[in-house]
Amino acid sequence: MQRKLYTLFFILLLTSLNFIHSETLLLKKLQQSYNPYLRLKDQKLTLKEKLHKWFPKHQIINVDKNYYLTTQYFQNTRADFIIKNDVTSRRTSVIPDTVCSYTDSTIVLNTKEIIPAYNLSKTDFKEIKNQIAWLTVLFRTLGTPVPELMLGNYDEIETYVIINNQDSRDRIIMPSFTETIKKINYHYENQNAYFEFKEIKKINSRLEFFGNMFIKNADNNNVDYIDIRFHTNRLNEIDLVMFIIHQDI
Secondary structure, three states, rough: OOOHHHHHHHHHHOOOOOOOOOOHHHHHHHHHOOOHHHHOOOOOHHHHHHHHHOOOOOOEEEOOEEEEOOOHHHHHEEEEEEOOOOOOOOOOOOOOOEEEEEEOOEEEEOOOEEEEEEEHHHHHHHHHHHHHHHHHHHOOOOOOOHHHHOOOOOOOOOEEEEOOOOOOOOEEEOOOHHHHHHHHHHHOOOOEEEEEEEEEEEEEOEEEEEEEEEEOOOHHHHHHEEEEEEEEEEOEEEEEEEEEOOOOO
């Protein structure tokens, strides 16, 4: 019942935005079949060579035998993340570091970032903290092959995408979070992503959390802003996601 109410809320939000139909380039890509182009790039490079090529704006620092990538903030939003250096893997796998901890009211990422949390139990923290850390790396590496290398099997998480630009508003409901990320990732290839989670809270026995992302095109300095919202079921599994994309802000 709660999920139906939340889904209804999403639908009402979508319909209340007074959409003007106009197919943007991003909408067309979301509607097209997926081609695993980025995943297949640079397979012969070592992990460090890949990271240098994929993240030319980042400084790469060796920390505890892992790679800590950092760059300047944009709009007070970070793009730092850690990739594990698995020396035993011949395939030089790209494995995100999702180490994090928690207090009574925060989740603390391995990059020392603190995310406020409200009304969470110890079980909630244990079950959601690594998902939060994993998603942070996923979004901060958008525009590179890393998200595709992180993503696993197809899921059935309904994902709502709203695209706003100066001339129109488009909407689409995607059947899968994984498919949505892969297509958005391809659209933003070679651009720079900055992301942070703002808070996580428990309401009606379910977790809700949201974050803000800026994606900057280094060639023309255009910037897209994305508001990303998540909702979980009673098992703390993500069951609904919404992307609200504002293009060329």
